[in-house]
Amino acid sequence: xxxxxxxxxxxxxxxxxxxxxxxxxxxxxxxxxxxxxxxxxxxxxxxxxxxxxxxxxxxxxxxxxxxxxxxxxxxxxxxxxxxxxxxxxxxxxxxxxxxxxxxxxxxxxxxxxxxxxxxxxxxxxxxxxxxxxxxxxxxxxxxxxxxxxxxxxxxxxxxxxxxxxxxxxxxxxxxxxxxxxxxxxxxxxxxxxxxxxxxxxxxxxxxxx
Numbered sequence: 699x700x701x702x703x704x705x706x707x708x709x710x711x712x713x714x715x716x717x718x719x720x721x722x723x724x725x726x727x728x729x730x731x732x733x734x735x736x737x738x739x740x741x742x743x744x745x746x747x748x749x750x751x752x753x754x755x756x757x758x759x760x761x762x763x764x765x766x767x768x769x770x771x772x773x774x775x776x777x778x779x780x781x782x783x784x785x786x787x788x789x790x791x792x793x794x795x796x797x798x799x800x801x802x803x804x805x806x807x808x809x810x811x812x813x814x815x816x817x818x819x820x821x822x823x824x825x826x827x828x829x830x831x832x833x834x835x836x837x838x839x840x841x842x843x844x845x846x847x848x849x850x851x852x853x854x855x856x857x858x859x860x861x862x863x864x865x866x867x868x869x870x871x872x873x874x875x876x877x878x879x880x881x882x883x884x885x886x887x888x889x890x891x892x893x894x895x896x897x898x899x900x901x902x903x904x905x906x907x
Contacts, residue, residue: 714799716806716831720862724835725799727842727854728758732795734851740786744848745905747880749782751848755791756782758841759798764819765834766801769809774819780877799838806831821873832866839863840899848907857891864895871899 713729716722732755740752749757760779767774777783809816809831815824818833825833840863842854855863871879880900886893893903 712796714803714807716803718806718828718831718835720859720866721806721831721835721838722803723859724837724839724842724863725803727859728838728845729795729799731842731845731849731851731854732791735791735845735849739849741784742848742907744844745901746844750784751845752784752786753782754841754844754848755795756784758838758845759795761819761837761841762798762802762834765830765837766798766805768817768819769805772801802834806834820870820878825870829866829869832862833870836863836866836870840896840901843896843901847905850907853892855892855895860891860895864891864898867895867898875900 713726716725735751735755740755741750744751744754746754746757756777757779760775760777760782763775764779766772809827811827813827816827816830817823818825818830820833839855839859846852846854875881882900883897883902885897889897889903896903
């Protein structure tokens, strides 16, 4: 990703930076996964039981808008991210995603890093600025993985990104089970940082379409 010298400013390719490393890397992972979905890939099965690629995508978009809305007080998504339709007719996936990512990035770019707490749309509904931005990133990154593996693409998660994401996952995920995350899977010998994160989130690192 092209870098920016001013927090929250547009990058040269039109991408907006939040200034939070984990969140920006997670946004890029989701962006990469979505742009690689083939035209016939939106109705494929995903690691999210009973949800297609399109539904996971819509859910991820709605969650990014929800994080932005919690910070800014602006309206949240105009659909229920937990009941995505999966209908993609007339939707430009890249534009739909970029609007949501830009909203989230701009909102987090305006956060006071010295604040004790900031509002977030998940329990406990207030987190430290780092934890809040990382929680927003966790949502984007795990769904980037869902979409990528469902469409036969390489995992967009790296060990360097998985380590801070695991830190925030251990902080926030338990109250979100089972609505947002399945039960954690037992670790296995040889798991790397990415596998440890995925198992904690109830995902099989070896899942494939």
